[in-house]
Amino acid sequence: MKRKLAAVAVLSATALLTGVVQVSTAAQAAPTPALQAQAAEQHAAALAVAGGQSGPLAKALALGDKEELVVKDAVVDADGTRHLRFERTFAGLPVLGGDLVVHQSAGGAVESVDKALAAQIDVPSLTPKIPADQAAAQASGAVQSTVGIAADKDESPLTAVHGTGKAELVVWASDGSPRLAYRTTVEGVRADGTPSSQLLVTDAASGEVLSTHEQVQTASGSGTGVFVGNVPLTTTQASGTYQLKDGTRGGQSTVDYKHRTSGSGSLYTSTTDTFGNGSASNGASAATDAQYGAAATWDFYKNTFGRNGIKNNGVGATSRVHYGNNYVNAFWSDSCFCMSYGDGAGNTHPLTEIDVAGHEMTHGVTSATAGLNYSGESGGLNEATSDIFGTMVEFYANLPSNPPNYWIGELINLNGNGTPLRYMDKPSKDGSSADSWSPSVGNLDVHYSSGVANHFFYLLSEGSGAKTINGFSYNSPTANGSTLTGIGRDKAAKIWYRALTVYFTSTTNYAGARTGTLKAAADLYGSGSAEYNAVAAAWSGVNVN
Structure with missing residues (x-):
């Protein structure tokens, strides 16, 4: 939806705002603590400006009397153009699928708006017909009914439900028909040891399950890693030892889970400032992979897009290695802001490959920006975003021991036959993925x-x-x-990142992704440019027209 509206109140901190540049056409200098602190300050100032405009913007956008905007993110271009991302509430209740992005000129005029839901919210009654405890029990029962069943051939079946959180009233709007609903989280564990945290939305009148998705998203000094080889590491010296803790990248660290699935883990330390020997039998080798992978992911986002950490707030994540016993997977979790790696079959095949790190941590970036719903076509875009930037992290690192390519997880041998998890050049080579769009593609598993x-x-x-x-x-x-000619992965990545952070919303589908990436290409390279035309042609090449 695009509409020209009157300028709303423009708050102070303009000087700071015009310095917040999250889209860059050239690599920047290596991040330093001072630059990171400045970027965090600028981003905080941008969020403050967006928060101060939430009330006037709600009126300017003709939202209903009970609707309010809550700031989530802000991107400001070098010329001062602003892209303010908001969640929506109705009568104080969170609106799922009500998010929007307001695009303003440097002077504060609203130039266009991208909405997950175009309509005004209208829920006649805020009184649920089902009490909260019953809704929680129904949600738990729905998950219990899936015990022993895998949703697809690559997902480990749920084996147990450990607990159910309180059912919270929300407004469900992701399907375009706003209604009162409950949001409930059900915790459990899967057969392969992966923790499960399923978020269910149920109708507050009928108890019908409207949506369910798994919040734990899987991929599936110096040190010598299993996959990264001999690499430099930034460590912290304390009490005569060196720690795998990086103060130059938000304090991100790597801990040893010692084949457990709970607890805080033990921070890796060494008396010599060297970690690992390249062998999987040396626990610090996988730790080296993880620490380096986190650093490479941080640096890729920082030096390519000016992004200061996964949430763009300067805070580093924790990497947990040796998670579980014979655990053949890896996953990112927003709740602990951490990345977990299993050691594979026999605890001898760690899943610490660098594109796995980039893939999983990118789920955190998507959560902090577009928040693409993890189901249907938006779920496919969520997973693809992680594959795209996981691949870009691999190319950014350019390791001799792990030459970059357009395959996903080719070294971890998760399939057991030496093949990659996914192929970007021809996705159907994995036996399940879609090469191009069809009306039924949203019914596939998001992977x-x-x-x-x-x-x-x-x-x-x-x-x-x-x-x-x-x-x-x-x-x-x-x-x-x-027959298509490419524009290069660097330009393609910049277009995708701008679309993700500026134009995509929680409900963006493939048609919306085409629109968003064309807008991004026009912003970066000009409407009608070779890059813009290449975006259009590439989407037509996968039947998104």
């Missing part, structure tokens, strides 16, 4: 519907047809038989 966007990104970056890149062979088809 497979992601294939459409993964394929788009490859085509935009490298073009179609057979070719060898960095020693790896690819052969990428197009749905319409067109």
Whole structure:
């Protein structure tokens, strides 16, 4: 939805705001503590300005009397143009699927708005027909009914439910029909040892399950890692020892879980400021992979987009290695702001490959920005975003021991036959993913519907047809038989990141992703530019028209 509205009140801190540049056309200098502190200050100032405008903007956007805006994020371009991201509430209740992004000129005029829900919220009654305790019990029962069942061939079945949180009243609007609902979190564990935290939304009148998604999202000094080889590490010296704790990157650290699934873990330390020897039998080798992977992910986002950490607040995440016993997976969790890695079958095959780190931590970036719902087409876009930037982290690191490519998780051998988890050049090579869009693609598991966007990104970056890149062979088809020439992965990534942080909302589907990336390309390179036309052609190449 686009509409020109009168300028709303413009608050102070303009000087700070115009310095918040999250989109860059060239790599920046390596991050320093001073630069990180400045970026955090600028982002905080931008959020403060957005928060101060929430009331006037709600009126300017003609929201209902019971609707309010709550600031979530703010991006300010070098020329002062602002992109203010808000969640919506109705009568004080969170509106799921009510988020929007307001695009303002430097002077404060609203130039356009991207909404997850275009309509005004109208819920006739705020009195639920089902009490909260019954709603919680129904949510728990719905999850209990899935014990022993895997949603798809790659997901480990749920084995137990450990607890159910309090049912919270919300307004459900993600399907375009706002209604009173409950939001409940049900905790459990899967057969492979992955913790489960399922968020269910149930109708407050009928108890019908409206939405459910898993919040634990899986991928599936110096040190020598299992995958990264010999690499430099930034450590902290304390009490005569060196810690795997990086004060230059928000204090992010790596801890040893010692095959447990709970507790805080033990921070890795060494008396010599060296960690690991490259062997999986040396526990510090996987820790080196994890610490380096977190640093590479931080640096990629910082030096490419000016993003100061996963949440853009200067805070580093914790990496937990040796999670679980014979645990064949890895996952990111917003609740602990942490990344967890299993050691694989026999505890001898850690899943600490660098594109896995970049993939999982990018789920945190998506959560802090567009918040793409983890189901349907928006869920496929969520997963693809992690594949795209996990791949970009791998290219950014450019490790001789792990040459970068457009395959996902090719070294961890999660399939047991030496094949990658996913292929971006031709996603269907994994046997399940979609190469192009069809009306049924939203019914696929999100790891497979992601294939459409993964394929788009490859085509935009490298073009179609057979070719060898960095020693790896690819052969990428197009749905319409067109021959495409790529614009390079760096430009493609900048377009995707701008669309994610400025235009995508929680309900963005593939048609919306085409629109958002075209807007992003126009912002960065000009409408009608070669890059803009390449975006349009690449989407047509995966049947998104």
